[in-house]
Amino acid sequence: MTVPLVFGHRGMGCSIPGTLSIYPENSLTAFKAAKEIGVDGVELDVFLSKNGEILVIHGFRDVNSLCLTTLPRASGDGKRTFVMEDLVETMDVRASDLLLRKPWASLHGNEDTHKIMQKFRESKEASYVEYITNMDDADGESVPTLEEVVELLGDSVQYNIELKGMRQELGLRVLECLEKHKNIKALISSFNWEPPELDENSPYANVELERFPNGKVKADLLRPLVGNKLGVPLGLLFNANDSQLPSINRIVQCAKSFNAAFVNVAHDFWSVPNQFLEQSQEEGTDVLEYFVIEMHRHDLKVLSYFFASGPDNEEDLKRHVNSPVDIICPNDVERTVKLVKDALNDRLP
DSSP states (O other): OOOOEEEEETTTOOOSTTTOOSSOTTOHHHHHHHHHHTOSEEEEEEEEOTTSOEEEOOOBTTTTBSTTTEEEOOOTTOOOOOOTTOBTTTSOOOGGGEEEEOOGGGOTTOTTHHHHHHHHHHOHHHHHHHHHHHOOOEEEEEOOBHHHHHHHHTTSSEEEEEEOSSOTTHHHHHHHHHHTSTTOOEEEEESOOOOOOOOTTSTTTTOHHHHOBTBOOSOOSSGGGTTOTTOOOEEEEOOSSOSOBOOHHHHHHHHHHTTOSEEEEETTGGGSSSSBSSOOOOTTOOHHHHHHHHHHHTTOEEEEEOOSSSOOOHHHHHHHHTSSOSEEEOSSHHHHHHHHHHHHHHTOO
């Protein structure tokens, strides 16, 4: 029996309030640390900037603001922080001028660090505001470009590259970057894809989730990559707005319309009522296992990603490690790698 591969979410997990990685997310430091602890791959987020750089950064809120995780390098006007209106795709600033904020957990030496961390887990909305206004501290590490990440890690790990924003040429630019580096194994995924038209005779024809699984997207970032010359597999991200999924048939239809290899779903979809619109598994069957088996039956692999909104639950991690899921993308990367190693050792004869 195999175990899932582990891809570190944004390197070593999210560093925004509520998750509190000790490494800045999507940083070279985080990616290097993930490699050193033995991950199979890393997940990272990319935008195409106004000046044409492929920035490795997540952005904040639906508007993709720079304000949560970055600070501008000191400038003549004395500006020290970004505001919500400063967006990743529209600000004319280079990666080297975007300094990464220290994450909350880097408050080493403060005896109240545990209390501070707990406070921000419990009140994430308040912590976002305080993080933006008070944590104006950086070590000088800047936002990396995709080229810099690939040069650092090479083919020592696999990559799950998530396309973000609204610039449809982003995916082709990512392919250009990957083509320069031999033996790179990558998956390109996104929430920004337009589903095929739903059959009007579908029993869920009037259900918004079935018609538009991720809502109405502003740009289809995956369609230009279908049948790409490098043969890089695609992954359709689901659960952009809701932990519930559309019907199994609709998920398969969407994936097949992109010739996708992966279906990427939220780690907790199985825990909500009515996990997908149409269910036919036998009573008592594990929902997560049922879903993965159904996807495998249609030659689709499953990646399960953990949210940025809170610390990973150990029981949830164990559930995934012992499931037929193909890839786990956690925030508590070190613990997940250990759980996988323990699972492998337990299965030795």
